[in-house]
Amino acid sequence: MPPEPRRGAEESLRSSRRVRPHDKRLPRRAAAGRRSFASTLAALDELAESGAKVAVRVTDLDRGDPVLVGDDFITLPIGGLGVVPLLVEVAAAFEDGRLDPAEIVDRGTTAGVSVAGVWHHLSAQVFSLGDLAVLAAATGDALAANVLLERVGLEAVRNRLGALGMPRTALLDGFRDTRGPDDAPHVALGTAAELSELFSALVNSTAVNPSVSAQVAEWLSLNHDLSLVASATGLDPFSHENDEHGLLFINKTGRGAGIRSEAGVLAGPRAGVSYALIVCFDDLSIMHRMRAHSAFRVLGTDLMEYVY
Template sequence: MTWALVASAPSMSCTSAATEVSSAPVNCICQVAPAAGFHQVAGAVAAAGTVEITTATSAARATNTVREVCRMPRHRPAVDWPDLTVRRNAPPGRGTDAAVAWSVCVRDAGGEVVYAHRPELVLSTASVGKLLLLLEVARSLPLDLPADRRDVAPVADSGLWRFLGTDVLPVGDLAVLVASVSDNLATNVLLHRVGLDRVAALAASLGLTATALHDIVRDVRTADHAPRLSSGTAAELSLLLHRLPSIEGGPRVLDWMRTSADLSMVASAFDLDPLSHNGVTLRNKTGTDDGVRADVGVVTGPSTTVSYAVLANWPPESATVGEVLATMRALGDAIRVTVGK
Protein backbone atom coordinates (compact mmCIF):
# COMPACT_ATOMS: atom_id res chain seq x y z
CA MET A 1 0.00 0.00 0.00
CA THR A 2 1.20 3.55 -0.65
CA TRP A 3 0.68 6.44 1.77
CA ALA A 4 0.96 9.91 0.32
CA LEU A 5 1.59 12.21 3.27
CA VAL A 6 1.13 15.96 3.24
CA ALA A 7 2.36 17.44 6.51
CA SER A 8 2.25 21.06 7.57
CA ALA A 9 5.10 21.15 10.03
CA PRO A 10 8.78 22.03 9.89
CA SER A 11 9.81 18.40 10.33
CA MET A 12 7.76 15.29 9.70
CA SER A 13 8.57 11.66 8.94
CA CYS A 14 6.34 9.03 7.41
CA THR A 15 8.71 6.13 7.81
CA SER A 16 7.09 4.86 10.99
CA ALA A 17 3.58 4.36 9.70
CA ALA A 18 2.72 1.05 11.25
CA THR A 19 -0.82 0.15 10.26
CA GLU A 20 -1.92 -1.32 6.95
CA VAL A 21 -5.47 -1.81 5.77
CA SER A 22 -6.41 -3.71 2.66
CA SER A 23 -9.36 -3.94 0.31
CA ALA A 24 -10.35 -2.35 -3.01
CA PRO A 25 -8.35 0.78 -3.90
CA VAL A 26 -9.86 4.09 -2.84
CA ASN A 27 -8.64 7.64 -2.42
CA CYS A 28 -9.52 9.65 0.65
CA ILE A 29 -8.42 12.85 2.35
CA CYS A 30 -8.33 12.87 6.14
CA GLN A 31 -7.85 15.91 8.34
CA VAL A 32 -6.18 14.88 11.59
CA ALA A 33 -5.26 16.79 14.70
CA PRO A 34 -1.59 17.21 15.57
CA ALA A 35 -1.84 14.56 18.30
CA ALA A 36 -3.56 12.01 16.09
CA GLY A 37 -1.44 9.07 15.01
CA PHE A 38 -1.51 6.85 11.98
CA HIS A 39 -3.42 4.20 13.91
CA GLN A 40 -6.41 6.53 14.44
CA VAL A 41 -6.37 7.55 10.79
CA ALA A 42 -6.02 4.02 9.46
CA GLY A 43 -8.85 2.84 11.68
CA ALA A 44 -11.18 5.25 9.93
CA VAL A 45 -10.19 4.11 6.47
CA ALA A 46 -12.28 1.21 5.17
CA ALA A 47 -10.21 0.44 2.10
CA ALA A 48 -6.62 0.73 0.94
CA GLY A 49 -5.06 2.49 -1.98
CA THR A 50 -3.60 5.99 -1.81
CA VAL A 51 -4.40 7.79 1.43
CA GLU A 52 -3.62 11.49 1.56
CA ILE A 53 -3.24 12.73 5.10
CA THR A 54 -3.02 16.42 5.89
CA THR A 55 -1.70 17.20 9.36
CA ALA A 56 -1.92 20.84 10.50
CA THR A 57 -0.72 22.33 13.75
CA SER A 58 -2.27 25.73 13.34
CA ALA A 59 -2.18 28.52 10.78
CA ALA A 60 0.23 30.43 12.97
CA ARG A 61 2.67 27.54 13.48
CA ALA A 62 2.54 25.92 10.06
CA THR A 63 5.67 27.20 8.39
CA ASN A 64 6.12 24.90 5.44
CA THR A 65 4.74 21.83 3.71
CA VAL A 66 6.58 18.54 3.26
CA ARG A 67 5.26 15.94 0.84
CA GLU A 68 6.59 12.40 1.00
CA VAL A 69 5.56 8.97 -0.28
CA CYS A 70 6.11 5.81 1.74
CA ARG A 71 5.50 2.28 0.55
CA MET A 72 4.35 -0.19 3.18
CA PRO A 73 4.46 -3.76 1.83
CA ARG A 74 1.73 -6.13 2.94
CA HIS A 75 2.28 -8.22 6.07
CA ARG A 76 5.24 -6.15 7.31
CA PRO A 77 5.21 -6.13 11.14
CA ALA A 78 4.41 -2.89 12.89
CA VAL A 79 7.74 -1.21 13.67
CA ASP A 80 8.26 1.91 15.76
CA TRP A 81 11.25 3.64 14.15
CA PRO A 82 12.72 6.38 16.36
CA ASP A 83 12.45 10.05 15.48
CA LEU A 84 16.04 11.11 14.81
CA THR A 85 15.18 14.77 15.32
CA VAL A 86 14.58 14.17 19.05
CA ARG A 87 17.43 13.63 21.46
CA ARG A 88 17.16 10.73 23.88
CA ASN A 89 18.31 11.27 27.49
CA ALA A 90 18.80 14.95 26.68
CA PRO A 91 19.07 17.53 29.49
CA PRO A 92 15.95 19.61 30.20
CA GLY A 93 15.34 22.17 27.48
CA ARG A 94 17.63 20.42 25.00
CA GLY A 95 15.26 17.93 23.45
CA THR A 96 15.82 18.78 19.81
CA ASP A 97 18.85 17.18 18.22
CA ALA A 98 20.22 19.45 15.52
CA ALA A 99 23.85 18.73 16.41
CA VAL A 100 24.04 15.00 15.65
CA ALA A 101 24.19 14.23 11.93
CA TRP A 102 22.62 10.86 11.16
CA SER A 103 22.78 8.74 8.03
CA VAL A 104 20.66 5.59 8.33
CA CYS A 105 19.50 2.97 5.85
CA VAL A 106 17.84 -0.38 6.58
CA ARG A 107 17.11 -2.89 3.81
CA ASP A 108 14.99 -6.03 3.76
CA ALA A 109 16.06 -9.43 2.44
CA GLY A 110 15.37 -8.30 -1.12
CA GLY A 111 17.48 -5.17 -0.78
CA GLU A 112 14.51 -2.79 -0.64
CA VAL A 113 14.75 0.13 1.79
CA VAL A 114 12.37 -0.26 4.74
CA TYR A 115 13.65 2.77 6.69
CA ALA A 116 15.98 5.61 5.84
CA HIS A 117 17.08 8.94 7.26
CA ARG A 118 19.41 11.05 5.09
CA PRO A 119 20.88 7.87 3.58
CA GLU A 120 23.03 9.76 1.05
CA LEU A 121 24.74 11.95 3.65
CA VAL A 122 28.51 11.35 3.65
CA LEU A 123 29.88 10.98 7.18
CA SER A 124 33.04 9.82 8.89
CA THR A 125 32.82 6.10 9.56
CA ALA A 126 36.07 5.43 11.47
CA SER A 127 36.90 1.69 11.38
CA VAL A 128 33.89 0.70 9.25
CA GLY A 129 36.09 1.39 6.21
CA LYS A 130 38.18 -1.64 7.21
CA LEU A 131 35.45 -3.76 5.62
CA LEU A 132 36.79 -2.77 2.20
CA LEU A 133 40.26 -3.92 3.27
CA LEU A 134 38.87 -7.25 4.48
CA LEU A 135 37.08 -7.77 1.19
CA GLU A 136 40.26 -7.11 -0.81
CA VAL A 137 42.22 -9.48 1.48
CA ALA A 138 39.60 -12.21 1.01
CA ARG A 139 39.83 -11.82 -2.77
CA SER A 140 43.56 -11.48 -3.31
CA LEU A 141 45.75 -12.87 -0.49
CA PRO A 142 46.47 -16.48 0.54
CA LEU A 143 45.08 -16.79 4.06
CA ASP A 144 48.08 -18.82 5.22
CA LEU A 145 50.55 -16.17 4.03
CA PRO A 146 52.78 -15.11 6.98
CA ALA A 147 52.65 -11.41 7.88
CA ASP A 148 55.09 -9.65 10.20
CA ARG A 149 54.06 -6.73 12.42
CA ARG A 150 57.64 -5.41 12.39
CA ASP A 151 57.03 -4.33 8.79
CA VAL A 152 54.93 -1.37 10.00
CA ALA A 153 55.15 1.24 12.72
CA PRO A 154 53.50 0.41 16.06
CA VAL A 155 50.01 1.78 16.53
CA ALA A 156 47.87 1.94 19.67
CA ASP A 157 44.17 1.91 20.57
CA SER A 158 41.92 -0.96 19.47
CA GLY A 159 43.34 -4.42 19.00
CA LEU A 160 44.98 -7.42 20.66
CA TRP A 161 48.02 -8.21 18.53
CA ARG A 162 50.19 -5.57 20.19
CA PHE A 163 49.67 -7.43 23.49
CA LEU A 164 50.60 -10.84 22.06
CA GLY A 165 54.08 -12.36 22.03
CA THR A 166 54.30 -13.39 18.38
CA ASP A 167 55.48 -11.01 15.66
CA VAL A 168 54.22 -13.17 12.77
CA LEU A 169 50.69 -14.35 12.10
CA PRO A 170 48.97 -15.70 8.97
CA VAL A 171 46.87 -13.28 6.95
CA GLY A 172 43.66 -15.14 7.81
CA ASP A 173 44.27 -14.68 11.53
CA LEU A 174 44.90 -10.96 11.02
CA ALA A 175 41.58 -10.67 9.20
CA VAL A 176 39.82 -12.25 12.17
CA LEU A 177 41.54 -9.78 14.51
CA VAL A 178 40.33 -6.87 12.36
CA ALA A 179 36.78 -8.21 12.20
CA SER A 180 36.49 -9.15 15.86
CA VAL A 181 38.24 -6.32 17.73
CA SER A 182 39.05 -3.87 14.90
CA ASP A 183 42.77 -4.51 15.46
CA ASN A 184 44.68 -1.42 14.26
CA LEU A 185 48.07 -3.10 14.00
CA ALA A 186 46.62 -6.00 12.00
CA THR A 187 44.86 -3.45 9.78
CA ASN A 188 48.09 -1.65 8.94
CA VAL A 189 49.97 -4.89 8.29
CA LEU A 190 47.25 -6.03 5.87
CA LEU A 191 47.29 -2.62 4.18
CA HIS A 192 51.07 -2.95 3.86
CA ARG A 193 50.40 -6.17 1.93
CA VAL A 194 47.62 -5.03 -0.41
CA GLY A 195 48.01 -1.22 -0.57
CA LEU A 196 45.41 1.53 -0.38
CA ASP A 197 45.30 1.80 -4.17
CA ARG A 198 43.93 -1.73 -4.53
CA VAL A 199 41.33 -1.09 -1.84
CA ALA A 200 40.27 2.08 -3.66
CA ALA A 201 40.09 0.21 -6.99
CA LEU A 202 37.89 -2.43 -5.38
CA ALA A 203 35.52 0.22 -4.02
CA ALA A 204 35.27 1.81 -7.47
CA SER A 205 34.59 -1.58 -9.11
CA LEU A 206 31.69 -2.08 -6.70
CA GLY A 207 30.18 1.25 -7.69
CA LEU A 208 30.96 2.94 -4.38
CA THR A 209 31.39 6.67 -4.93
CA ALA A 210 31.16 8.01 -1.36
CA THR A 211 32.43 5.05 0.69
CA ALA A 212 36.19 4.71 1.04
CA LEU A 213 39.12 3.79 3.24
CA HIS A 214 41.40 6.83 3.02
CA ASP A 215 44.49 6.00 5.05
CA ILE A 216 46.28 3.66 7.41
CA VAL A 217 45.47 3.90 11.12
CA ARG A 218 47.54 6.60 12.82
CA ASP A 219 48.03 7.53 16.46
CA VAL A 220 48.30 11.18 15.41
CA ARG A 221 46.61 12.60 12.31
CA THR A 222 48.17 15.84 11.03
CA ALA A 223 47.43 18.21 8.16
CA ASP A 224 49.72 16.10 5.97
CA HIS A 225 47.43 13.08 6.33
CA ALA A 226 43.93 12.27 5.18
CA PRO A 227 41.55 14.05 7.56
CA ARG A 228 39.73 10.83 8.50
CA LEU A 229 40.32 7.10 8.33
CA SER A 230 37.20 6.36 6.30
CA SER A 231 33.90 7.82 5.18
CA GLY A 232 30.68 6.60 3.63
CA THR A 233 26.93 6.81 3.34
CA ALA A 234 24.32 4.56 4.91
CA ALA A 235 22.80 3.92 1.48
CA GLU A 236 26.03 2.54 0.01
CA LEU A 237 27.11 0.63 3.10
CA SER A 238 23.75 -1.09 3.63
CA LEU A 239 23.66 -2.07 -0.04
CA LEU A 240 27.23 -3.41 0.17
CA LEU A 241 26.25 -5.54 3.17
CA HIS A 242 23.18 -6.80 1.31
CA ARG A 243 25.31 -7.74 -1.72
CA LEU A 244 28.19 -9.41 0.18
CA PRO A 245 26.90 -13.00 -0.21
CA SER A 246 27.14 -12.67 -4.01
CA ILE A 247 30.42 -10.71 -4.20
CA GLU A 248 33.75 -12.48 -4.65
CA GLY A 249 35.24 -12.82 -1.17
CA GLY A 250 32.03 -11.59 0.47
CA PRO A 251 30.97 -14.86 2.14
CA ARG A 252 34.38 -15.16 3.79
CA VAL A 253 34.13 -11.56 5.06
CA LEU A 254 30.70 -12.33 6.52
CA ASP A 255 32.22 -15.32 8.33
CA TRP A 256 34.90 -13.08 9.80
CA MET A 257 32.29 -10.50 10.83
CA ARG A 258 30.45 -13.09 12.94
CA THR A 259 33.30 -12.76 15.45
CA SER A 260 32.63 -9.06 16.14
CA ALA A 261 32.81 -8.33 19.86
CA ASP A 262 31.49 -4.76 19.70
CA LEU A 263 27.76 -4.92 20.39
CA SER A 264 27.60 -1.49 22.04
CA MET A 265 25.63 0.33 19.33
CA VAL A 266 22.74 -0.89 17.14
CA ALA A 267 23.55 -4.51 18.03
CA SER A 268 23.01 -3.84 21.75
CA ALA A 269 19.28 -4.29 21.10
CA PHE A 270 19.75 -7.97 20.23
CA ASP A 271 20.87 -8.87 23.80
CA LEU A 272 23.65 -11.15 22.61
CA ASP A 273 26.71 -12.27 24.51
CA PRO A 274 29.48 -10.30 22.79
CA LEU A 275 31.81 -13.30 23.01
CA SER A 276 29.28 -15.92 21.93
CA HIS A 277 26.45 -14.77 19.67
CA ASN A 278 23.62 -17.13 20.57
CA GLY A 279 20.30 -15.83 19.28
CA VAL A 280 19.87 -13.91 16.05
CA THR A 281 22.63 -14.38 13.49
CA LEU A 282 24.62 -11.15 13.50
CA ARG A 283 27.53 -10.03 11.33
CA ASN A 284 28.53 -6.45 12.03
CA LYS A 285 31.41 -3.97 11.94
CA THR A 286 31.60 -0.84 14.03
CA GLY A 287 33.61 2.37 13.97
CA THR A 288 34.47 4.66 16.87
CA ASP A 289 36.26 7.99 17.08
CA ASP A 290 35.72 11.31 18.82
CA GLY A 291 32.27 12.42 17.69
CA VAL A 292 31.83 9.32 15.51
CA ARG A 293 29.82 6.16 16.02
CA ALA A 294 29.02 3.79 13.16
CA ASP A 295 27.52 0.31 13.06
CA VAL A 296 26.83 -1.64 9.87
CA GLY A 297 25.77 -5.22 9.55
CA VAL A 298 23.48 -8.04 8.55
CA VAL A 299 21.11 -9.65 11.04
CA THR A 300 18.95 -12.72 10.51
CA GLY A 301 16.05 -13.57 12.82
CA PRO A 302 13.16 -16.03 12.74
CA SER A 303 11.24 -13.93 10.20
CA THR A 304 13.73 -12.38 7.80
CA THR A 305 17.19 -10.92 7.16
CA VAL A 306 17.98 -7.22 7.33
CA SER A 307 21.07 -5.29 6.29
CA TYR A 308 21.63 -1.97 8.01
CA ALA A 309 23.97 1.00 8.27
CA VAL A 310 23.67 3.53 11.08
CA LEU A 311 26.16 6.42 11.09
CA ALA A 312 26.35 9.32 13.57
CA ASN A 313 28.72 12.31 13.61
CA TRP A 314 28.59 15.18 16.08
CA PRO A 315 30.79 17.85 17.68
CA PRO A 316 31.85 16.19 20.96
CA GLU A 317 30.81 19.22 23.00
CA SER A 318 27.25 19.23 21.62
CA ALA A 319 26.06 15.76 22.66
CA THR A 320 27.13 12.85 24.81
CA VAL A 321 28.06 9.38 23.69
CA GLY A 322 25.27 8.05 25.90
CA GLU A 323 22.64 10.03 24.00
CA VAL A 324 23.89 8.77 20.65
CA LEU A 325 24.10 5.16 21.84
CA ALA A 326 20.55 5.35 23.20
CA THR A 327 19.28 6.33 19.78
CA MET A 328 21.34 3.62 18.10
CA ARG A 329 19.84 1.04 20.43
CA ALA A 330 16.35 2.35 19.60
CA LEU A 331 17.11 1.78 15.92
CA GLY A 332 18.33 -1.70 16.85
CA ASP A 333 15.05 -2.35 18.69
CA ALA A 334 13.15 -1.54 15.50
CA ILE A 335 15.41 -3.88 13.51
CA ARG A 336 14.90 -6.61 16.14
CA VAL A 337 11.12 -6.37 15.68
CA THR A 338 11.56 -6.44 11.90
CA VAL A 339 13.52 -9.72 11.95
CA GLY A 340 11.04 -11.27 14.39
CA LYS A 341 13.21 -11.50 17.49
Protein backbone atom coordinates in the same frame (compact mmCIF):
# COMPACT_ATOMS: atom_id res chain seq x y z
CA MET B 1 33.72 11.55 -5.38
CA PRO B 2 30.55 12.44 -7.30
CA PRO B 3 28.71 15.54 -6.09
CA GLU B 4 25.98 15.00 -3.54
CA PRO B 5 22.43 14.99 -4.89
CA ARG B 6 20.74 18.36 -4.66
CA ARG B 7 18.27 18.78 -1.86
CA GLY B 8 15.51 21.22 -1.05
CA ALA B 9 15.67 23.93 1.57
CA GLU B 10 14.87 21.62 4.49
CA GLU B 11 17.85 19.51 5.52
CA SER B 12 16.79 17.98 8.82
CA LEU B 13 16.57 14.25 9.35
CA ARG B 14 12.83 14.63 9.63
CA SER B 15 12.60 16.19 6.16
CA SER B 16 14.74 13.46 4.63
CA ARG B 17 12.71 10.63 6.06
CA ARG B 18 11.14 8.63 3.29
CA VAL B 19 9.75 5.16 2.92
CA ARG B 20 8.86 4.12 -0.58
CA PRO B 21 5.23 3.09 -1.01
CA HIS B 22 4.29 -0.25 -2.47
CA ASP B 23 1.49 -0.89 -4.90
CA LYS B 24 0.39 -4.10 -3.22
CA ARG B 25 -0.81 -4.44 0.34
CA LEU B 26 1.93 -5.29 2.82
CA PRO B 27 1.87 -8.50 4.85
CA ARG B 28 0.84 -7.88 8.45
CA ARG B 29 4.27 -8.52 9.88
CA ALA B 30 5.92 -6.15 7.41
CA ALA B 31 3.44 -3.40 8.19
CA ALA B 32 4.04 -3.90 11.90
CA GLY B 33 7.76 -3.70 11.31
CA ARG B 34 7.39 -0.39 9.52
CA ARG B 35 5.39 1.11 12.40
CA SER B 36 7.97 -0.03 14.94
CA PHE B 37 10.63 2.51 13.85
CA ALA B 38 8.85 5.46 15.50
CA SER B 39 11.18 5.29 18.52
CA THR B 40 14.25 5.32 16.28
CA LEU B 41 12.99 8.31 14.32
CA ALA B 42 12.33 10.21 17.53
CA ALA B 43 15.82 9.45 18.87
CA LEU B 44 17.53 10.39 15.60
CA ASP B 45 15.49 13.57 15.25
CA GLU B 46 16.60 14.59 18.74
CA LEU B 47 20.22 14.06 17.75
CA ALA B 48 19.79 16.01 14.50
CA GLU B 49 18.11 18.89 16.32
CA SER B 50 21.04 19.05 18.74
CA GLY B 51 23.41 19.59 15.81
CA ALA B 52 24.58 16.05 15.11
CA LYS B 53 24.88 14.78 11.54
CA VAL B 54 22.84 11.61 11.20
CA ALA B 55 22.43 9.14 8.35
CA VAL B 56 20.45 5.89 8.48
CA ARG B 57 19.33 3.14 6.15
CA VAL B 58 17.44 -0.08 6.90
CA THR B 59 16.56 -2.43 4.03
CA ASP B 60 14.30 -5.46 4.12
CA LEU B 61 16.37 -8.35 2.74
CA ASP B 62 13.40 -10.31 1.38
CA ARG B 63 11.90 -7.46 -0.62
CA GLY B 64 15.04 -5.42 -1.19
CA ASP B 65 13.14 -2.25 -0.26
CA PRO B 66 14.18 0.37 2.30
CA VAL B 67 11.97 0.52 5.37
CA LEU B 68 13.83 3.39 7.08
CA VAL B 69 15.83 6.07 5.27
CA GLY B 70 17.27 9.36 6.45
CA ASP B 71 20.01 11.28 4.65
CA ASP B 72 21.45 7.95 3.56
CA PHE B 73 23.26 9.50 0.57
CA ILE B 74 25.41 11.92 2.61
CA THR B 75 29.08 11.02 2.90
CA LEU B 76 30.27 11.09 6.51
CA PRO B 77 33.31 9.85 8.48
CA ILE B 78 32.82 6.21 9.50
CA GLY B 79 35.99 5.32 11.42
CA GLY B 80 36.83 1.61 11.54
CA LEU B 81 33.77 0.66 9.51
CA GLY B 82 36.07 1.33 6.56
CA VAL B 83 37.79 -1.98 7.39
CA VAL B 84 34.92 -3.87 5.72
CA PRO B 85 35.84 -3.02 2.10
CA LEU B 86 39.47 -3.72 3.06
CA LEU B 87 38.45 -7.21 4.20
CA VAL B 88 36.55 -7.73 0.94
CA GLU B 89 39.70 -6.93 -1.03
CA VAL B 90 41.84 -9.14 1.23
CA ALA B 91 39.45 -12.08 0.77
CA ALA B 92 39.48 -11.54 -3.01
CA ALA B 93 43.30 -11.46 -2.96
CA PHE B 94 43.40 -14.70 -0.97
CA GLU B 95 41.11 -16.35 -3.50
CA ASP B 96 42.89 -15.23 -6.67
CA GLY B 97 46.36 -15.93 -5.31
CA ARG B 98 47.68 -12.39 -4.99
CA LEU B 99 48.09 -13.02 -1.26
CA ASP B 100 48.74 -16.18 0.71
CA PRO B 101 46.67 -16.35 3.91
CA ALA B 102 49.45 -18.45 5.48
CA GLU B 103 52.12 -15.79 4.84
CA ILE B 104 53.73 -14.79 8.15
CA VAL B 105 54.08 -11.10 8.98
CA ASP B 106 56.25 -9.57 11.70
CA ARG B 107 54.63 -6.55 13.36
CA GLY B 108 58.07 -4.99 13.71
CA THR B 109 58.04 -4.30 9.97
CA THR B 110 55.05 -1.91 10.32
CA ALA B 111 54.81 1.39 12.15
CA GLY B 112 53.27 0.81 15.56
CA VAL B 113 49.74 1.95 16.31
CA SER B 114 47.74 1.40 19.49
CA VAL B 115 44.39 3.16 18.93
CA ALA B 116 42.46 -0.12 18.94
CA GLY B 117 42.91 -3.87 19.09
CA VAL B 118 45.00 -6.37 20.99
CA TRP B 119 48.04 -7.32 18.88
CA HIS B 120 50.20 -4.56 20.36
CA HIS B 121 49.46 -6.05 23.81
CA LEU B 122 50.43 -9.62 22.86
CA SER B 123 53.82 -11.25 23.18
CA ALA B 124 53.34 -12.91 19.80
CA GLN B 125 55.37 -10.86 17.32
CA VAL B 126 54.19 -12.66 14.19
CA PHE B 127 50.87 -13.75 12.71
CA SER B 128 49.68 -15.05 9.38
CA LEU B 129 47.73 -12.77 7.07
CA GLY B 130 44.68 -14.95 7.61
CA ASP B 131 45.00 -14.49 11.37
CA LEU B 132 45.33 -10.72 10.91
CA ALA B 133 42.06 -10.66 8.97
CA VAL B 134 40.39 -12.35 11.94
CA LEU B 135 41.96 -9.85 14.36
CA ALA B 136 40.84 -6.87 12.25
CA ALA B 137 37.27 -8.17 12.00
CA ALA B 138 36.83 -9.55 15.51
CA THR B 139 38.62 -6.95 17.64
CA GLY B 140 38.93 -3.95 15.32
CA ASP B 141 42.71 -4.36 15.57
CA ALA B 142 44.25 -1.24 14.05
CA LEU B 143 47.73 -2.69 13.60
CA ALA B 144 46.37 -5.81 11.89
CA ALA B 145 44.25 -3.65 9.56
CA ASN B 146 47.26 -1.48 8.70
CA VAL B 147 49.36 -4.53 7.79
CA LEU B 148 46.58 -5.85 5.55
CA LEU B 149 46.22 -2.44 3.91
CA GLU B 150 49.97 -2.32 3.24
CA ARG B 151 49.83 -5.75 1.62
CA VAL B 152 46.90 -5.13 -0.73
CA GLY B 153 47.44 -1.42 -1.28
CA LEU B 154 45.11 1.53 -0.93
CA GLU B 155 44.55 1.77 -4.68
CA ALA B 156 43.31 -1.82 -4.83
CA VAL B 157 40.74 -1.11 -2.11
CA ARG B 158 39.58 1.99 -3.97
CA ASN B 159 39.21 -0.02 -7.16
CA ARG B 160 37.28 -2.67 -5.27
CA LEU B 161 34.88 -0.05 -3.93
CA GLY B 162 34.26 1.06 -7.49
CA ALA B 163 33.60 -2.51 -8.60
CA LEU B 164 31.18 -2.94 -5.67
CA GLY B 165 29.21 0.11 -6.81
CA MET B 166 30.22 2.30 -3.86
CA PRO B 167 31.40 5.60 -5.39
CA ARG B 168 30.72 7.66 -2.28
CA THR B 169 32.59 5.38 0.13
CA ALA B 170 36.37 5.64 0.47
CA LEU B 171 39.15 4.20 2.58
CA LEU B 172 41.47 7.19 2.91
CA ASP B 173 44.25 6.02 5.19
CA GLY B 174 45.38 3.49 7.73
CA PHE B 175 44.93 3.95 11.47
CA ARG B 176 47.16 6.44 13.29
CA ASP B 177 47.62 7.30 16.95
CA THR B 178 47.79 10.97 15.96
CA ARG B 179 46.84 12.70 12.71
CA GLY B 180 49.00 15.56 11.49
CA PRO B 181 48.18 18.25 8.94
CA ASP B 182 49.70 16.17 6.14
CA ASP B 183 47.60 13.08 6.96
CA ALA B 184 44.13 12.27 5.71
CA PRO B 185 41.64 13.72 8.20
CA HIS B 186 39.81 10.41 8.61
CA VAL B 187 40.39 6.69 8.15
CA ALA B 188 37.33 6.31 5.94
CA LEU B 189 34.20 8.00 4.64
CA GLY B 190 30.94 6.39 3.60
CA THR B 191 27.20 6.64 3.19
CA ALA B 192 24.55 4.70 5.05
CA ALA B 193 22.99 3.58 1.75
CA GLU B 194 26.20 2.07 0.35
CA LEU B 195 27.23 0.42 3.61
CA SER B 196 23.81 -1.14 4.10
CA GLU B 197 23.88 -2.45 0.54
CA LEU B 198 27.38 -3.88 1.03
CA PHE B 199 26.16 -5.97 3.95
CA SER B 200 23.15 -7.07 1.89
CA ALA B 201 25.57 -8.20 -0.82
CA LEU B 202 27.67 -10.13 1.69
CA VAL B 203 24.77 -12.24 2.97
CA ASN B 204 23.29 -12.59 -0.54
CA SER B 205 26.67 -13.88 -1.83
CA THR B 206 27.02 -11.11 -4.42
CA ALA B 207 29.98 -9.18 -2.97
CA VAL B 208 32.60 -10.15 -5.60
CA ASN B 209 31.44 -13.80 -5.61
CA PRO B 210 29.91 -16.36 -3.23
CA SER B 211 33.19 -17.55 -1.73
CA VAL B 212 34.53 -14.06 -1.04
CA SER B 213 31.16 -13.03 0.43
CA ALA B 214 31.12 -16.10 2.69
CA GLN B 215 34.69 -15.51 3.89
CA VAL B 216 34.09 -11.86 4.81
CA ALA B 217 30.77 -12.70 6.48
CA GLU B 218 32.53 -15.41 8.50
CA TRP B 219 35.19 -12.97 9.67
CA LEU B 220 32.60 -10.35 10.62
CA SER B 221 30.50 -12.88 12.51
CA LEU B 222 33.36 -12.96 15.05
CA ASN B 223 33.09 -9.23 15.86
CA HIS B 224 33.20 -8.61 19.61
CA ASP B 225 31.74 -5.10 19.56
CA LEU B 226 28.04 -5.56 20.28
CA SER B 227 27.77 -2.37 22.33
CA LEU B 228 25.74 -0.19 19.93
CA VAL B 229 22.91 -1.45 17.69
CA ALA B 230 23.77 -5.04 18.55
CA SER B 231 23.30 -4.50 22.28
CA ALA B 232 19.57 -5.11 21.79
CA THR B 233 20.12 -8.62 20.40
CA GLY B 234 21.15 -10.27 23.67
CA LEU B 235 23.88 -12.14 21.80
CA ASP B 236 27.12 -13.22 23.46
CA PRO B 237 29.80 -10.77 22.21
CA PHE B 238 32.40 -13.53 22.22
CA SER B 239 30.37 -16.37 20.68
CA HIS B 240 27.41 -15.53 18.50
CA GLU B 241 28.04 -17.32 15.21
CA ASN B 242 25.43 -20.02 15.90
CA ASP B 243 22.68 -18.51 18.03
CA GLU B 244 20.31 -21.05 19.56
CA HIS B 245 17.34 -18.70 19.10
CA GLY B 246 17.68 -18.49 15.34
CA LEU B 247 19.28 -15.05 14.96
CA LEU B 248 21.69 -14.46 12.10
CA PHE B 249 23.90 -11.48 12.83
CA ILE B 250 27.04 -9.89 11.40
CA ASN B 251 28.21 -6.36 11.99
CA LYS B 252 31.08 -3.91 12.11
CA THR B 253 31.34 -0.71 14.11
CA GLY B 254 33.39 2.43 13.62
CA ARG B 255 34.56 4.91 16.23
CA GLY B 256 36.49 8.13 16.37
CA ALA B 257 36.39 11.52 18.05
CA GLY B 258 32.74 12.49 17.66
CA ILE B 259 32.09 9.56 15.29
CA ARG B 260 30.01 6.47 15.83
CA SER B 261 28.92 4.16 13.04
CA GLU B 262 27.63 0.64 12.60
CA ALA B 263 26.46 -1.49 9.69
CA GLY B 264 25.33 -5.07 9.61
CA VAL B 265 22.70 -7.69 8.93
CA LEU B 266 20.14 -8.98 11.42
CA ALA B 267 17.79 -11.83 10.48
CA GLY B 268 15.26 -13.65 12.62
CA PRO B 269 12.32 -16.01 12.18
CA ARG B 270 10.06 -13.37 10.63
CA ALA B 271 12.31 -11.11 8.56
CA GLY B 272 15.83 -10.01 7.80
CA VAL B 273 17.33 -6.55 7.38
CA SER B 274 20.58 -4.89 6.47
CA TYR B 275 21.24 -1.62 8.24
CA ALA B 276 23.68 1.24 8.62
CA LEU B 277 23.66 4.16 11.03
CA ILE B 278 26.25 6.95 11.14
CA VAL B 279 26.26 9.69 13.77
CA CYS B 280 28.78 12.54 13.87
CA PHE B 281 28.40 14.68 16.99
CA ASP B 282 30.18 17.14 19.25
CA ASP B 283 31.78 14.92 21.89
CA LEU B 284 31.69 17.67 24.52
CA SER B 285 30.78 15.50 27.49
CA ILE B 286 29.95 11.95 28.46
CA MET B 287 26.27 12.87 28.18
CA HIS B 288 26.68 13.94 24.55
CA ARG B 289 28.34 10.61 23.86
CA MET B 290 25.72 8.57 25.72
CA ARG B 291 22.92 10.31 23.83
CA ALA B 292 24.51 9.20 20.56
CA HIS B 293 24.99 5.66 21.86
CA SER B 294 21.39 5.55 23.05
CA ALA B 295 20.11 6.22 19.52
CA PHE B 296 21.99 3.17 18.22
CA ARG B 297 20.45 1.02 20.93
CA VAL B 298 16.96 2.29 20.16
CA LEU B 299 17.48 1.30 16.54
CA GLY B 300 18.62 -2.12 17.72
CA THR B 301 15.43 -2.60 19.72
CA ASP B 302 13.28 -1.60 16.73
CA LEU B 303 15.22 -3.95 14.46
CA MET B 304 14.64 -6.83 16.86
CA GLU B 305 10.91 -6.11 16.84
CA TYR B 306 11.01 -6.14 13.04
CA VAL B 307 12.81 -9.47 12.59
CA TYR B 308 11.76 -11.57 15.57
